[in-house]
Amino acid sequence: MADEMVRQAQVFINRVYGSRIGMTVEENGQTGWPTMYALTRALQYELGITNLSNSFGPATLAAIAEKYGKIDANNVPHADFCRILQSALYCKGYDGSAIDGTYSARVQQSVTQLIADMGLSAVYPGSALWPKVIKGLFNMDAYVTVSGGSNSVRSVQQWLNGQYVLRKDYYVIPCDGHHSRDVAKSMLFAVQYEMGMADGVANGVFGPGTQSGLKSHTLSVGSSGNWARLFTGAMILNQRTVAFGNFTSAVSTAVQSFQSFAKLPVTGKGDFSTWASLLVSYGDQSRSGEACDGVTKITDARAATLKAAGVKYIGRYLTNPSATSLPEKAIQPGELATIASNGLRCFPIYQTYGRDAAGFNYGAGRAAGQAAANAALDHGFKPGTRIFFAVDFDALDHEVTSNVLPHFKGIVDALAADGAEFAVGVYGPRNVCTRVGEAGHSTASFVSDMSSGFSGNFGYPLPADWAYDQIVTRTVGSGAGSIEIDVNIASGRDTGQASFNAPRPPRPDVGFDGSFLNALHADLSRYMRSIGYEDDGGTGANARLFTHTQCFETIMSHDAQTTQLSRAYNMRKAMIQTSAYWEMRHYDLIDQGVDHAVAQYHLNGVGIKKDSSTGIGQISGANGIRAWNHCIDNGFVTGTRLDPTKDADIWTMWQKVNKDNAFTMRTVPLIHLWGVAGKPGGQNPPAGETKLRAMSLNYTEGEIFEIIRRYQGWGDEAEAHAAKRMGLYHIFEKYNNLVRQLAGG
Known part of the structure; x- marks a missing residue:
C-alpha cells in the first residue's frame, strides 16, 4: 500500500x-x-x-x-x-x-x-x-513484531541490542520477532563477548576459541546472569518455549525435549553439544552418526570400517551426471549386495547439476521424478523406498516459493503417475526442507546442516521431519577400508533398505510391446500438458499443427527402424524418440510459412530463403548433409556425400527431411552421432562443441542432456528446451526399459 x-x-x-x-x-x-x-x-x-x-x-x-x-x-x-x-x-x-x-x-x-x-x-x-x-x-530491518513474528524472539533481539551495541563490531539487529542470519551471528558475538574476547578478536564465527570457551560454561538448574539469558535466548530462537532469563527446572525440561529431538545426550543441561546445536546448524561436529553419505563405492573393507564406526545407514547416489568426475559417485555394480551382506542399509539420493534456482521448476521436477524412479528400479530398490531429491544450493526463501516448491510438485506428480512406488524425501538447507515438507511434497528431510553459511540454515530450526542431519566430512578407517564420508545423525524416521531386487542390466533396446502403447500415450500426454502443451495442439498464435496423438503414432509407427538403429549405434531408442516427438509437436504455422519460402526459392527463384529446419524432425538441409557426411566418413552409414554450401544439394536433402518421415527418423540418430563428435562443420558456439565419449548405453544424464540439447542447437532456448525434453526422455525410457526386461534381451 x-x-x-x-x-x-x-x-x-x-x-x-x-x-x-x-x-x-x-x-x-x-x-x-x-x-x-x-x-x-x-x-x-x-x-x-x-x-x-x-x-x-x-x-x-x-x-x-x-x-x-x-x-x-x-x-x-x-x-x-x-x-x-x-x-x-x-x-x-x-x-x-x-x-x-x-x-x-x-x-x-x-x-x-x-x-x-x-x-x-x-x-x-x-x-x-x-x-x-x-x-x-x-x-x-523492522523493530516491531511483523508478519507472525514472536514477541519472545523480539525480547531476545532487544536484549542483545541493549546489552552489546557499544561493542565495536556489534550493530543493531532487527527486532521483528523473526530469527535470521543477522540474529544468529549476533548471538555468536554475544557469546564471545561474555567469554571475554576483545573487540577485533570476537568475530561472530563458531571457531575453536568459541567452542573451547563454551565447554567451560555448562549450565544447569539455578544458573543465572547473562550466560543463562544467552542460553534461554538461543532456545527461544530455536522455537523452544521457555522463559527468557534464568535456567529453571522448566528450562531443563525443555532442554531435555530439545536434546531428544536433536538426538543429543539427554542431560537437561546446557552442555557443549546443546550449545552447539542451538548456535550453528552443524552443531557439535565431534559427534558420531549412525548414518553417512558419500561418493565412494562401498566395498567389504569399507563396510567393515563403517560398521566399526557405528554406521547403520548409507546414502548413495542413484546417478552421476558426469562421465569423468567422481567415478564412483553413483551406486556401482554389486554395491547394494555388498551393503546388504554386511548388515548395512542404503537410502538413495537423486542429484543432477541443479546448483541454482534456474534448474528447478515443475517440468524439471517431472523429469527428475521419472529419472529417479527409473534409476531406482535399475539398481534394484524395492517399492516403498524413500528417494531424497537434492536442492544443493543456497536457495533464498523467494526462490523456494518460485522454483523449489513447483519442482517438488513435479516430482510428486511424476512418481504418482508412475504408480507411487517410491516416497519423496528432500535434501537441502533447513528452510528448503521445512517448506517442502509443509507443502506436502516430501515425507522426510535430509538436512544439509554442514553448509552452515547457507541463508536457509542460518537462523532456521531443525525441520520437524528430519531423518538425516549432515554435520561434517570425515575420513574413517585405514588402508583398503579407508573412506571419506559425510557424517549424518539419524533420527530413525528413515532407515533405508536392507534388501534389494536384482539390478536391471543395461540391455540393448528391443521392439516395443504393443500392450504398453496406451500407457505410454497417456504418460506422454500428461507430461506435455503439465508443461503447457495441449493434446489438440492448442489455439491462437502459438498453435501447433500436429496433435499429441498424431505425433505419437508417427514416432511409434517407425519403431522397427528405430529399434534397429538404436542397436546398430549403441544408442538408447528414447534419444531418437524424444528428439523426433518434441520437434514434431513444435511444428507450427510459422514453420510452415518458412518451409513455403524455401520451396519458392528453389522451385521458382523467389526470395532468399534457401534452407530451414523442416519436417517432423525439424532438420535443415545443411545440417542433414553435415550429419550424413560425418556418419558416412566414420562408417556409420553408406551413401554419397553432399555439399552443405550448394543450393542443389541443400534442396535434395531438404526435400527428403521435409517429406519422407522414415528418412527423417533415419537421420535423427545420425544427428545425435554428429553431436557426439562436437558437430564438426556446424554452426557451433564460438568455442565449438566439445567432443563426447562414444555413444553408449550407459550414457550419464549429463551426456544425454548434452546430446538432446545439441540436436536443437546452443544457447538459452536450447538449454531450456533440453531440460523439458529430459522429462520426455525418461518417460520413453521407462517403457523401453520395461519392455527390455520383459523380453530379456
Missing part, C-alpha cells in the same frame, strides 16, 4: 539528490531497498564521501562519528541533512514530521520510540540519533 509521506520522501530524494547521487527512485509511496539505497547515498554525499555506495558501511559510520558524534535538535548540520533523516523515519514507519528540515518535537518523539523499539533506551536515553542507530535506520 502506498504511503503519501513516503512518496514525498521519494520526491525530495529525486529533486534534491538525483543528479548528485547517480540514481533516482520510483515515486510510488512504497518503501523498498532502492529508496533506502538512495537515502544512504544522499547521507554519504552530505558527509563528504565521494565514493558513494548503496551500503551503509564502516566509512559512513565513521564519518558520522567523527564529524558529529550524534545528531539531535542542537546538532543538525543543515536542513537537507535533517530532511534525509526525516525521510528515513517515514520509510521505517515512524513520523518524520513535515520533512521540513526541522528536528522538531515530533521527530524527537519518533526517534525516542525508534530507540525504544531497538531495545536501546537504557544505552541511548533521549532523542539523539547515535551512529549505530542511524545505521539501523537506513535499512529494511
Whole structure:
C-alpha cells in the first residue's frame, strides 16, 4: 500500500539528490531497498564521501562519528541533512514530521520510540540519533513484531541490542520477532563477548576459541546472569518455549525435549553439544552418526570400517551426471549386495547439476521424478523406498516459493503417475526442507546442516521431519577400508533398505510391446500438458499443427527402424524418440510459412530463403548433409556425400527431411552421432562443441542432456528446451526399459 509521506520522501530524494547521487527512485509511496539505497547515498554525499555506495558501511559510520558524534535538535548540520533523516523515519514507519528540515518535537518523539523499539533506551536515553542507530535506520530491518513474528524472539533481539551495541563490531539487529542470519551471528558475538574476547578478536564465527570457551560454561538448574539469558535466548530462537532469563527446572525440561529431538545426550543441561546445536546448524561436529553419505563405492573393507564406526545407514547416489568426475559417485555394480551382506542399509539420493534456482521448476521436477524412479528400479530398490531429491544450493526463501516448491510438485506428480512406488524425501538447507515438507511434497528431510553459511540454515530450526542431519566430512578407517564420508545423525524416521531386487542390466533396446502403447500415450500426454502443451495442439498464435496423438503414432509407427538403429549405434531408442516427438509437436504455422519460402526459392527463384529446419524432425538441409557426411566418413552409414554450401544439394536433402518421415527418423540418430563428435562443420558456439565419449548405453544424464540439447542447437532456448525434453526422455525410457526386461534381451 502506498504511503503519501513516503512518496514525498521519494520526491525530495529525486529533486534534491538525483543528479548528485547517480540514481533516482520510483515515486510510488512504497518503501523498498532502492529508496533506502538512495537515502544512504544522499547521507554519504552530505558527509563528504565521494565514493558513494548503496551500503551503509564502516566509512559512513565513521564519518558520522567523527564529524558529529550524534545528531539531535542542537546538532543538525543543515536542513537537507535533517530532511534525509526525516525521510528515513517515514520509510521505517515512524513520523518524520513535515520533512521540513526541522528536528522538531515530533521527530524527537519518533526517534525516542525508534530507540525504544531497538531495545536501546537504557544505552541511548533521549532523542539523539547515535551512529549505530542511524545505521539501523537506513535499512529494511523492522523493530516491531511483523508478519507472525514472536514477541519472545523480539525480547531476545532487544536484549542483545541493549546489552552489546557499544561493542565495536556489534550493530543493531532487527527486532521483528523473526530469527535470521543477522540474529544468529549476533548471538555468536554475544557469546564471545561474555567469554571475554576483545573487540577485533570476537568475530561472530563458531571457531575453536568459541567452542573451547563454551565447554567451560555448562549450565544447569539455578544458573543465572547473562550466560543463562544467552542460553534461554538461543532456545527461544530455536522455537523452544521457555522463559527468557534464568535456567529453571522448566528450562531443563525443555532442554531435555530439545536434546531428544536433536538426538543429543539427554542431560537437561546446557552442555557443549546443546550449545552447539542451538548456535550453528552443524552443531557439535565431534559427534558420531549412525548414518553417512558419500561418493565412494562401498566395498567389504569399507563396510567393515563403517560398521566399526557405528554406521547403520548409507546414502548413495542413484546417478552421476558426469562421465569423468567422481567415478564412483553413483551406486556401482554389486554395491547394494555388498551393503546388504554386511548388515548395512542404503537410502538413495537423486542429484543432477541443479546448483541454482534456474534448474528447478515443475517440468524439471517431472523429469527428475521419472529419472529417479527409473534409476531406482535399475539398481534394484524395492517399492516403498524413500528417494531424497537434492536442492544443493543456497536457495533464498523467494526462490523456494518460485522454483523449489513447483519442482517438488513435479516430482510428486511424476512418481504418482508412475504408480507411487517410491516416497519423496528432500535434501537441502533447513528452510528448503521445512517448506517442502509443509507443502506436502516430501515425507522426510535430509538436512544439509554442514553448509552452515547457507541463508536457509542460518537462523532456521531443525525441520520437524528430519531423518538425516549432515554435520561434517570425515575420513574413517585405514588402508583398503579407508573412506571419506559425510557424517549424518539419524533420527530413525528413515532407515533405508536392507534388501534389494536384482539390478536391471543395461540391455540393448528391443521392439516395443504393443500392450504398453496406451500407457505410454497417456504418460506422454500428461507430461506435455503439465508443461503447457495441449493434446489438440492448442489455439491462437502459438498453435501447433500436429496433435499429441498424431505425433505419437508417427514416432511409434517407425519403431522397427528405430529399434534397429538404436542397436546398430549403441544408442538408447528414447534419444531418437524424444528428439523426433518434441520437434514434431513444435511444428507450427510459422514453420510452415518458412518451409513455403524455401520451396519458392528453389522451385521458382523467389526470395532468399534457401534452407530451414523442416519436417517432423525439424532438420535443415545443411545440417542433414553435415550429419550424413560425418556418419558416412566414420562408417556409420553408406551413401554419397553432399555439399552443405550448394543450393542443389541443400534442396535434395531438404526435400527428403521435409517429406519422407522414415528418412527423417533415419537421420535423427545420425544427428545425435554428429553431436557426439562436437558437430564438426556446424554452426557451433564460438568455442565449438566439445567432443563426447562414444555413444553408449550407459550414457550419464549429463551426456544425454548434452546430446538432446545439441540436436536443437546452443544457447538459452536450447538449454531450456533440453531440460523439458529430459522429462520426455525418461518417460520413453521407462517403457523401453520395461519392455527390455520383459523380453530379456
